[in-house]
Amino acid sequence: MKFLSAASLFLFAFSAAAEQTHPNILFLFTDDHATQAISAYGGPLAKIAPTPNLDRIAEEGMLFKKCYVTNSICGPSRAVVLTGKYSHLNGFRSNGDTFDGSQMTAPKWVWKAGYETAIIGKWHLKSEPTGFDHFEVLKGQGQYYNPGLNTNGETVRHTGYTTDIITDRTIDWLETKWDKDKPFFLMSQHKAPHGRWEPALRHLEWLDDVEVPEPPTLFDDYSGRTKAASQHKMGIADHMGDHRLMLKYSSKHTPEQFKIFDGYFRPRNEAFLKADLRGKERTKWHYQRYIKNYLRCVRSVDENVGRLLKWLDDNDLAENTVVIYSSDQGFYLGEHGWFDKRWMYEESFRTPLMVRWPGTVEPGSVNDTDLVSNLDFAQTFIDIAGISDQKNMQGRSLVPVLEGNTPADWRKTHYYHYYEAGGHGVPVHFGVTDGRYKLIRFPDPKLDAWEFYDLENDPQELESVYGDETYADEQTRLKLELARLQEKFKVDE
Ligand code: CA
Numbered sequence: 001m002k003f004l005s006a007a008s009l010f011l012f013a014f015s016a017a018a019e020q021t022h023p024n025i026l027f028l029f030t031d032d033h034a035t036q037a038i039s040a041y042g043g044p045l046a047k048i049a050p051t052p053n054l055d056r057i058a059e060e061g062m063l064f065k066k067c068y069v070t071n072s073i074c075g076p077s078r079a080v081v082l083t084g085k086y087s088h089l090n091g092f093r094s095n096g097d098t099f100d101g102s103q104m105t106a107p108k109w110v111w112k113a114g115y116e117t118a119i120i121g122k123w124h125l126k127s128e129p130t131g132f133d134h135f136e137v138l139k140g141q142g143q144y145y146n147p148g149l150n151t152n153g154e155t156v157r158h159t160g161y162t163t164d165i166i167t168d169r170t171i172d173w174l175e176t177k178w179d180k181d182k183p184f185f186l187m188s189q190h191k192a193p194h195g196r197w198e199p200a201l202r203h204l205e206w207l208d209d210v211e212v213p214e215p216p217t218l219f220d221d222y223s224g225r226t227k228a229a230s231q232h233k234m235g236i237a238d239h240m241g242d243h244r245l246m247l248k249y250s251s252k253h254t255p256e257q258f259k260i261f262d263g264y265f266r267p268r269n270e271a272f273l274k275a276d277l278r279g280k281e282r283t284k285w286h287y288q289r290y291i292k293n294y295l296r297c298v299r300s301v302d303e304n305v306g307r308l309l310k311w312l313d314d315n316d317l318a319e320n321t322v323v324i325y326s327s328d329q330g331f332y333l334g335e336h337g338w339f340d341k342r343w344m345y346e347e348s349f350r351t352p353l354m355v356r357w358p359g360t361v362e363p364g365s366v367n368d369t370d371l372v373s374n375l376d377f378a379q380t381f382i383d384i385a386g387i388s389d390q391k392n393m394q395g396r397s398l399v400p401v402l403e404g405n406t407p408a409d410w411r412k413t414h415y416y417h418y419y420e421a422g423g424h425g426v427p428v429h430f431g432v433t434d435g436r437y438k439l440i441r442f443p444d445p446k447l448d449a450w451e452f453y454d455l456e457n458d459p460q461e462l463e464s465v466y467g468d469e470t471y472a473d474e475q476t477r478l479k480l481e482l483a484r485l486q487e488k489f490k491v492d493e
Pocket of ligand 1: 032074
């Protein structure tokens with residue numbers, strides 16, 4: 001179905017001509033936010049921890065079920081979003097790298113097209129932001145309480161909860177700094193819900209009396225696959241470490257904040273230590289503790305997204321602002337016994353994407369077929385800004401997809417490449433998926449392995465069928481596709 005009828009096209013053209021401006025772009029970005037923790041995506045956490053404000057973006061826009069990242073880790077994903085290029089070409093392969101701020105990025109292109117540009121919140125690319133009229137960013141990972149924000153080169157300290165403060169500062173920019181003669185391109189980027197999952201004080205006790213359902217793969221034994229997964233160091237029971245158990249809230253918190261945290265966590269931690277839990281009981285205890293704090297952090301994100309949407313409503317900007325919500329990657333919420341990300345397995349490979357664009361995107365639409373990617377975000381930004389030349393980027397503008405007119409030659413396969421060897425025990429790997437099948441290559445000589453999954457029969461990816469004759473044709477097809485994409489994207493392993 002084509003959403004835009006001839007009549008609405010005429011009206012749209014008319015109103016665009018009358019305003020003579022491209023829409024504002026509000027990019028809301030979080031860190032490590034899994035689709036499993038957004039109720040619009042459904043699933044067992046939806047009722048326990050609903051996200052009504054995030055869901056509103058989906059209800060009034062389009063929700064993508066197959067948005068895949070190119071490299072499932074924080075800094076590299078951010079570099080891809082800015083440049084529209086794979087990690088090996090934008091130069092930011094792993095979190096230890098430093099972003100080359102001299103290269104062209106989407107904010108620089110939209111600035112040239114007449115937009116005012118700003119970034120507020122998490123940056124995490126080491127070098128100072130470039131291409132923004134205004135930046136106000138956390139140092140490195142940032143902290144959940146009382147953050148310092150590098151404000152156009154000068155550190156300004158704020159007291160309070162970082163998710164709230166990032167929204168405060170975003171609204172402040174809109175109210176006091178934005179030149180309203182220009183459309184804005186505004187990246188409002190949260191630290192939450194990245195570890196160590198420190199909730200707002202107002203949410204510390206929320207979910208206390210709830211038993212959160214465990215994912216079916218919490219006690220995965222990693223049989224049925226190569227030995228890659230079994231070498232992980234991201235187990236809920238064994239790798240969260242005591243520093244995550246015995247909270248070291250100190251200099252980062254005000255005495256009052258510390259007192260409240262200490263009063264909340266100390267009795268619970270002491271109860272855990274006293275119980276001396278082992279084996280599955282230990283995993284279960286850690287899972288409950290982890291998932292509740294994660295969901296509490298998400299709740300603040302949801303509340304703050306609600307504040308921004310309301311601000312747009314109150315200022316008559318909702319109609320002419322494209323709101324995009326996404327995260328730098330997905331995350332394991334206990335699936336496979338894990339926290340963290342990195343793998344090409346679905347939970348961290350997939351990232352949330354919801355886009356509201358009144359007059360262009362059909363409200364309440366769900367795209368569960370097209371393979372889209374954070375590789376496409378930069379080209380989408382510049383396309384919205386009216387730049388037709390796609391600037392040698394490697395993705396593709398999502399605008400026609402958002403209009404309900406996915407081009408016939410839209411990608412049928414997606415290439416993935418993770419470079420940060422050894423982080424949480426995850427080896428370098430790359431692969432390709434067509435949305436139904438997935439081929440993964442672990443090139444490390446110690447592994448020298450392949451995995452192949454049929455996502456329809458095995459959505460939890462518990463059994464690699466690599467080498468199974470039943471899948472010989474599909475496997476061959478994806479191997480050829482992998483080689484084709486590596487050549488196309490100039491991958492230099
Ligand atoms: Ca991240």
